[in-house]
Amino acid sequence: MIKFWKEHSQNATVEEMMLDSNALQLTQHELPEILEMLPSLDGLDVLELGAGIGRYTSHLIGKVNHVTAVDFMESFVEKNRKDNSHRGNAKFIQADVTQLELSNNSFDLIFSNWLLMYLSEEELISLEKKMLAWLRPGGYLFFRESCFHQSGDSKRDFNPTHYRSPAHYNHLMTSVTTEESGENGTNTYGFDMILSRNVHIYVKMKKNQNQVCWLMQKARRDVPQQNPAGFSTLQQFLDNQQYTRRSILRYEKIFGSGYVSTGGASTTKEFVDLLNLRPGQKVLDVGCGIGGGDFYMAKNFGVEVLGLDLSANMVEISMERSIQEKTPLVHFEVSDATKRSFPENSFDVVYSRDTILHISDKLELFRKFHTWLKPGGKVLISDYCCGQKPWTPAFQDYVNQRGYILCTPQRYGKILEEAGFCDVRAEDRTAQFIQVLKDELKRAEGIKDEFIEDFSQEDYDAIVNGWTGKLCRCETGDQRWGLFYGTRV
Structure with missing residues (x-):
């Protein structure tokens, strides 16, 4: 040296x-x-x-x-x-x-x-x-x-x-x-x-x-932390258990290329259309996964997107894909949104898909979103929610094992209002969630041989059992899925 x-x-x-x-x-x-x-x-x-x-x-x-x-x-x-x-x-x-x-x-x-x-x-x-x-x-x-x-x-x-x-x-x-x-x-x-x-x-x-x-x-x-399976941090749990590179890619096989969230491209298009995006706007995607939604927004609406995810494995795949996608308007970072800071009035939209279920202090995070948004800026979130307690023991075990912090769709909307957002819409989309799960199970059945060839029978069974479990939890009323929308005045 x-x-x-x-x-x-x-x-x-x-x-x-x-x-x-x-x-x-x-x-x-x-x-x-x-x-x-x-x-x-x-x-x-x-x-x-x-x-x-x-x-x-x-x-x-x-x-x-x-x-x-x-x-x-x-x-x-x-x-x-x-x-x-x-x-x-x-x-x-x-x-x-x-x-x-x-x-x-x-x-x-x-x-x-x-x-x-x-x-x-x-x-x-x-x-x-x-x-x-x-x-x-x-x-x-x-x-x-x-x-x-x-x-x-x-x-x-x-x-x-x-x-x-x-x-x-x-x-x-x-x-x-x-x-x-x-x-x-x-x-x-x-x-x-x-x-x-x-x-x-x-x-x-x-x-x-x-x-x-x-x-x-x-x-x-x-x-003591609310981290599942004895991991020191949530990030360690995500990268070493829930979102290993292999598990991410097998999720993508079901959700569709570029996606690891409910409904893949179809729900992304539906929800993004609610935002009325315009060229030149700046979007913050909290929990960006492997970037499919970010590439979609940049390519179709000319917006600049910053995707954050706590999983280093997710972001590593996103950055690999960004080279293939050739979208200079999209950037990614491994980031803890609860600890990240941005100047006031930095973004036109804060977008998040099935991510905030990991975060306990949702009110503090939503206050950050409110500050980061420009006046007139919009927040759009889909997320796992829950029914009223008491829950079944099976659902309580599931929540504990994943380390989720859930609330009802109605309470979720109230938290957004407490954070300062106006015109808040809190929609219980559980019926749509159930239909999407059924469609994805049908898709899994249709590509079963290909899936097992790419991964394994064990991986296939894990997907089918996971989706079937979600359907059962929704049918008991314990698991819900919500869509939330609000505006900063």
Whole structure:
């Protein structure tokens, strides 16, 4: 690594640091995009790892309480110190991050741009644990890496970089934990995902989706959570049990290409038609699945769509499909909508299909939707609901096993009104749900041999049993399906 960076740090230029001859143009556009993903910086103590010549240091210093900027190469550190030390609220350290030792609970934000890909697997895991310890509870980790392959066009005699997949980073970062002594004993902490997405300017300028960013937050792991099957986080449950890549693709086989929600393309067309979309509008899709509805809206109405999903497996497939679909108006990110933030008046529509059943504080989320929408903006949601209690034991077991938080269609509509929405329509669409389930079971029967060839008899039985179970729960009155619509005045 010393040999590699000595070769690429002789003049301490932005082209050397980014390993790209087009670095000046790229950095002009990517800087504001990267900085926009960060939490509020006011008063924060920031650790910047792999700070280089200070491309980001200069922007961070002006907004935070203090920056500790660390880099491996002396020429980069000196350039950063020369350009930014006059601000008086920064410390510049030349160090190998794998050997770096800092005090625990010292920082509110750790910022890293192109660093982890230069570490071995063992070094990366070790640094993850250190970063978790260096952060204060509730603190944030932001990092950006090249995945799959290189991006810059600089000639390299050898390349020691580890081009990991986004899924690999997701797994590593959400698996690491650390224990800390507190007033009431030992507490366990881990990283919760806030967002993960690619850098849009690289998609636009280079048709390159391999530049990926993450924002994570240090959170307690030993506090009881409403996560099913003993998983530490809902995301771990989704990616490791309910929405493995295999289960997503078998759902798609039934719902139709691009879809993993009730009715597939037919209900998507029906519901989207209610929105009267116009070219140039911005749509936020919360729980976007594998992106079929987003591609439909962009292609047919000329709207710009941002699809969020907590399942990294869903978003990975969505991003693969976006290359095939060639729809530059659609972007995806792994994101927890309950922790995500957007400026006020960002969207014309918030759209969500069968997703919010996972979220306990629906009122707080709907208040966010209301804030994110422009005046006159619309929210449209379909979701699993329930009948009045008491429920049958079988339905209660189903809800517990999935970790769902359900309410009646009527209550759902009231929550939207409490969040500030007007002209709210809360429709019990259970009859439509039942018909769609029957149609999908008939479709499954018609493609049984093909389905079993692509997957297995066990997978086929799981689909048939799952759909049959939903029909039974609807017939008892326990399971309902609702469509909800409202407007921000």
